[in-house]
Amino acid sequence: MNFIPQIFQRRKIDRDVADEIESHIEEKAAEFVAQGMTSSAALLAARREFGNVALTAQQSREVWRWAPLEELLADLRYAARQYRRAPAFAAAAIATLALGIGANTAVFSVVNAVVLRPLPFPEADRLVSVASLDTRGGAPHPDQLSYPEFFALRRQNKVFEHIVCYRDTAMALSGAGEAVNIPAQIVSWDLLEALRVRPVAGRGFRPEEEAASEHVVILGYRLWQKKFAADPNIAGRTISLNREPYTVVGVAPRDFAFPFDNPAVQLWTTLAIDARSATQQAMTDQAGSRLLEAFGRLRPGVTIQRAKSQLDSVAAELAHQDPDSYGAVASTWITPAIDSVIGDTRRPVLILLGAVGLVLLIACANVANLLLARTAEREREFAVRASIGAGRARIVRQLFTESFSLAIAGSCAGVLLAIACVHAVARLAAGSIPRLEQASVDAPVLAFSIALAFLTTVLFSLAPAMRLARIELISPLKEAARGNAATGGRFCGALVVVQIALGLVLLSGAGLLASSFTHLLHRDVGFRTDGLLTFSVGMPTELTRGTAHLPFESRVLDRLRALPGVTSAAAAVPMPLAGHQIMMSFNIEERPSGPSNRPISDMALVTPEYFLTVGIPLQEGRLFTERDDGKSEPVLVVNRAFADKFFPGERVLGKRIDPGGTADDVRTGMREIVGVVGNARQDALGAAPDAIYYYAEKQLPWCCLQYAVRTSGSVPALQSSIHAVVAQIDPDAPVYKMHPMEEMLSQALSAPRFQTLLLGAFAAIALLLTAVGLYGVLAYAVLSRTREIGIRIALGANPSAVLRMVLRRAGILVVSGIAIGATGAAAGNRLIRTIVYADDMPQSLLLFTACVVLVIAATAAALIPARRAASVDPIRALRND
Amino acid sequence: MMVLRTLQRSPLHGYALAQQIKRSSKDLLQIEEGSLYPALQRMLKDGWLKAHWDVSPTGRRIRVYRITAAGARHLDKEVSSFERMLEGVRFVLDGNQSPERV
Numbered sequence: 001m002n003f004i005p006q007i008f009q010r011r012k013i014d015r016d017v018a019d020e021i022e023s024h025i026e027e028k029a030a031e032f033v034a035q036g037m038t039s040s041a042a043l044l045a046a047r048r049e050f051g052n053v054a055l056t057a058q059q060s061r062e063v064w065r066w067a068p069l070e071e072l073l074a075d076l077r078y079a080a081r082q083y084r085r086a087p088a089f090a091a092a093a094i095a096t097l098a099l100g101i102g103a104n105t106a107v108f109s110v111v112n113a114v115v116l117r118p119l120p121f122p123e124a125d126r127l128v129s130v131a132s133l134d135t136r137g138g139a140p141h142p143d144q145l146s147y148p149e150f151f152a153l154r155r156q157n158k159v160f161e162h163i164v165c166y167r168d169t170a171m172a173l174s175g176a177g178e179a180v181n182i183p184a185q186i187v188s189w190d191l192l193e194a195l196r197v198r199p200v201a202g203r204g205f206r207p208e209e210e211a212a213s214e215h216v217v218i219l220g221y222r223l224w225q226k227k228f229a230a231d232p233n234i235a236g237r238t239i240s241l242n243r244e245p246y247t248v249v250g251v252a253p254r255d256f257a258f259p260f261d262n263p264a265v266q267l268w269t270t271l272a273i274d275a276r277s278a279t280q281q282a283m284t285d286q287a288g289s290r291l292l293e294a295f296g297r298l299r300p301g302v303t304i305q306r307a308k309s310q311l312d313s314v315a316a317e318l319a320h321q322d323p324d325s326y327g328a329v330a331s332t333w334i335t336p337a338i339d340s341v342i343g344d345t346r347r348p349v350l351i352l353l354g355a356v357g358l359v360l361l362i363a364c365a366n367v368a369n370l371l372l373a374r375t376a377e378r379e380r381e382f383a384v385r386a387s388i389g390a391g392r393a394r395i396v397r398q399l400f401t402e403s404f405s406l407a408i409a410g411s412c413a414g415v416l417l418a419i420a421c422v423h424a425v426a427r428l429a430a431g432s433i434p435r436l437e438q439a440s441v442d443a444p445v446l447a448f449s450i451a452l453a454f455l456t457t458v459l460f461s462l463a464p465a466m467r468l469a470r471i472e473l474i475s476p477l478k479e480a481a482r483g484n485a486a487t488g489g490r491f492c493g494a495l496v497v498v499q500i501a502l503g504l505v506l507l508s509g510a511g512l513l514a515s516s517f518t519h520l521l522h523r524d525v526g527f528r529t530d531g532l533l534t535f536s537v538g539m540p541t542e543l544t545r546g547t548a549h550l551p552f553e554s555r556v557l558d559r560l561r562a563l564p565g566v567t568s569a570a571a572a573v574p575m576p577l578a579g580h581q582i583m584m585s586f587n588i589e590e591r592p593s594g595p596s597n598r599p600i601s602d603m604a605l606v607t608p609e610y611f612l613t614v615g616i617p618l619q620e621g622r623l624f625t626e627r628d629d630g631k632s633e634p635v636l637v638v639n640r641a642f643a644d645k646f647f648p649g650e651r652v653l654g655k656r657i658d659p660g661g662t663a664d665d666v667r668t669g670m671r672e673i674v675g676v677v678g679n680a681r682q683d684a685l686g687a688a689p690d691a692i693y694y695y696a697e698k699q700l701p702w703c704c705l706q707y708a709v710r711t712s713g714s715v716p717a718l719q720s721s722i723h724a725v726v727a728q729i730d731p732d733a734p735v736y737k738m739h740p741m742e743e744m745l746s747q748a749l750s751a752p753r754f755q756t757l758l759l760g761a762f763a764a765i766a767l768l769l770t771a772v773g774l775y776g777v778l779a780y781a782v783l784s785r786t787r788e789i790g791i792r793i794a795l796g797a798n799p800s801a802v803l804r805m806v807l808r809r810a811g812i813l814v815v816s817g818i819a820i821g822a823t824g825a826a827a828g829n830r831l832i833r834t835i836v837y838a839d840d841m842p843q844s845l846l847l848f849t850a851c852v853v854l855v856i857a858a859t860a861a862a863l864i865p866a867r868r869a870a871s872v873d874p875i876r877a878l879r880n881d
Numbered sequence: 882m883m884v885l886r887t888l889q890r891s892p893l894h895g896y897a898l899a900q901q902i903k904r905s906s907k908d909l910l911q912i913e914e915g916s917l918y919p920a921l922q923r924m925l926k927d928g929w930l931k932a933h934w935d936v937s938p939t940g941r942r943i944r945v946y947r948i949t950a951a952g953a954r955h956l957d958k959e960v961s962s963f964e965r966m967l968e969g970v971r972f973v974l975d976g977n978q979s980p981e982r983v
Contacts, residue, residue, distance in 0.1 A: 013922075016932075016934075016944065017918065017922065019942070019944070020894075020895055020918065020944045021895075021915075021918060023894075023895075023896070023941060023942060023943060023944070024895050024896045024899075024914070026941070027896040027941060027943075028896060028914075030939075049914055050914045050915045051914065051915030051916065052915060053915065055915075056915035056916070056918050056919065057918075059918075059919040060918045060919045060921075060922040061922075062919075063919055063922040063923045063925075063926055064922065064926060
């Protein structure tokens with residue numbers, strides 16, 4: 001109850017009791033003196049009558065105690081005293097634990113932010129992603145929706161409170177400072193309602209604002225602050241987007257991010273923009289434009305299975321009505337929305353957590369070793385305590401308290417370390433791992449590190465405690481000196497074997513990732529990244545219709561070519577390394593098939609100079625020329641992978657396929673393949689280059705292409721002249737996404753780089769800790785055998801024989817560790833191979849390399865104690881006692 | 882219980898309390914005087930007693946204990962339950978006169 005003030009009153013109470021007892025005895029003695037005793041005899045008699053003074057005093061004091069806590073505090077004080085007496089031991093143990101716990105805390109904060117944390121919306125567990133399930137081309141895979149499909153799902157919806165579609169776009173904001181291009185989303189009207197987000201100003205969209213005539217927009221908080229000075233009356237104001245007037249209806253809250261993993265998006269507009277978009281048919285009516293992502297909020301109590309079966313029936317009905325458009329997507333794909341955000345990153349992040357867990361185990365083994373050595377040294381002390389009445393359990397508890405205080409100290413230092421590191425870690429792969437930038441050391445992470453402190457305490461004090469419980473506590477008192485180093489040595493040896501095994505697992509895993517990453521770095525991307533710059537230009541809406549953008553584009557290209565140092569310039573969409581942006585199915589003339597069974601591959605639109613500019617070599621036939629336009633023969637160029645995949649072993653030139661892409665003034669029907677080019681990677685991480693076919697832009701004038709410029713001069717200088725060139729043509733057209741291709745490649749590789757660096761760092765720490773552990777065990781063995789070694793040398797043993805003796809012991813430990821670790825390493829690498837993008841290094845070579853590294857580190861660690869043993873001075877060693 | 886009852890009659894210090902108990906039990910209860918003190922501390926902690934330092938008529942610094950209201954209540958409870966127990970013991974010792982048998 002009120003034991004806390006009592007703790008502070010303790011001294012007074014103790015003094016009172018002591019005074020009182022003293023006074024009692026004096027009074028009694030005085031009485032005996034009055035009866036005629038001498039004063040000394042009286043005092044003795046009084047004490048005899050009183051009983052055990054010390055015990056009484058103690059029992060009186062104990063009444064006031066809250067025993068468990070008091071004992072804990074006493075143990076803690078004792079532990080602190082112990083560590084003050086052995087600062088090197090304490091520092092080594094705490095540093096090791098700080099490293100282990102810090103690394104784990106940092107990685108856990110990443111896991112927490114990326115995988116564990118729910119989406120930041122009310123009842124986020126009811127949010128699900130909705131897609132159609134495409135059964136074309138191998139395994140069924142989720143595919144985006146078309147507007148007609150989405151409208152059907154929404155109209156017949158019985159399972160969602162809201163179902164919302166969205167797609168990426170970008171809008172040029174002018175009239176508010178310099179024209180800028182802002183990442184935006186085109187959404188159905190109930191985005192905010194579905195997420196249960198209240199705008200900080202204004203309102204959300206209304207259903208009628210999906211009509212083609214409406215121009216409404218919701219601003220992101222940052223955009224509102226930066227471009228509109230946080231104007232509180234922004235709602236109702238008209239702003240210029242893509243040079244059309246849009247009415248601002250509301251402002252999203254500060255932390256609002258939609259799509260969930262994309263905080264860069266700062267504008268949301270309704271699908272009205274797509275209802276008035278297209279050249280022939282509005283996108284909202286096109287069954288073939290499968291560009292929409294969708295999510296829904298399930299009604300309470302509705303399971304994903306039930307939602308899926310309802311949506312499936314809608315999809316099946318659509319497929320039945322229009323098998324050409326929907327035959328291949330007759331069912332749907334529904335997953336928790338959080339899964340679509342986390343995507344493929346769950347596994348690599350969890351593998352990293354597992355790896356860092358191994359580091360912690362190694363750290364624990366090290367501390368256990370230190371503690372074992374220390375316990376052995378303190379055997380006499382424990383024996384003394386046991387002989388004056390301490391129970392064995394009490395001593396073991398003392399040991400655990402000491403360990404726990406070490407772990408807590410290590411954990412505190414580790415958390416500080418993690419706080420310092422986590423931002424650096426997050427920066428390593430920001431952008432390539434969703435939500436990584438949100439990683440921070442918060443309450444769950446702290447709880448995790450405290451749990452780690454408990455866990456490590458148990459792990460590293462188990463061995464010393466077991467040893468204490470087993471040994472005869474009294475015997476060390478009788479013995480003159482350190483007797484049983486042998487049993488302790490065996491224990492420590494086993495720990496080092498475990499460390500070596502775990503270290504090998506980490507080393508070979510890191511080796512696998514590193515070899516895969518180097519492979520990615522050095523493999524041919526199929527084009528020349530150096531001296532190549534790409535960028536986009538925001539076009540006014542009236543230029544995006546039909547072929548209106550073509551004159552603008554050729555003016556930009558002409559001016560670019562006139563710049564000093566520029567060797568060539570071209571336009572294309574998508575650019576290499578941009579990912580699989582446009583997949584389009586096609587019909588092969590020789591093997592025609594129905595619309596829902598056609599083969600599918602990447603495609604791109606390019607201007608004639610594209611291949612030269614980007615550096616893709618021509619292998620057969622010809623490239624496009626300026627004469628390949630809407631009036632000439634329809635042609636295509638394909639890459640080698642396309643030829644090999646769809647026309648294996650055949651001569652591909654002259655084959656005809658029909659991808660069916662349409663636009664104004666475009667001849668449809670079969671197109672002849674006139675050229676084969678090298679494989680330029682669309683995706684930097686794919687195992688093999690992807691098949692792709694290229695349209696000449698003039699034969700499919702879709703807007704809008706990106707620009708690629710090759711320079712023999714400096715890329716940074718080129719960047720500013722590009723801004724000038726575009727501003728001369730149209731001062732309101734923003735230039736955006738300007739990146740040197742080298743930078744694009746580097747960004748594309750950031751996820752594997754992140755994994756490789758992190759696992760490499762863990763392996764390095766593991767190696768260091770293992771080496772330190774081995775060193776510690778050998779050094780301790782040498783120290784406790786100094787006398788024996790001294791005698792050997794005195795009797796004529798060769799120092800090199802002593803050296804060999806110590807190294808032999810190290811060798812046995814290392815070989816057993818490797819033998820055990822090899823199995824673990826094979827299993828670990830099988831796991832890691834599931835996240836590896838490409839590798840060409842055989843398992844055995846990897847394992848061998850890891851073993852060699854381990855053996856070198858172990859030899860270095862073993863040599864120091866071995867040399868010390870060899871240089872033992874027999875005289876001093878024997879005098880030691 | 883004895884301590885509380887004794888202190889209820891008048892506040893006393895430890896030595897006097899020990900003597901008083903010895904005397905009032907007519908020397909039948911020979912307890913170790915020391916064992917009194919842990920008991921006193923327990924009762925202090927439970928709030929049944931209060932203690933203060935005083936100076937005795939003989940000029941000795943003494944710690945005087947007095948019973949609190951809570952202590953008195955506890956004593957009443959203890960006494961009545963003790964008496965009930967004694968009654969029970971007497972019934973058993975007297976054999977046939979237990980209420981159930983009558």
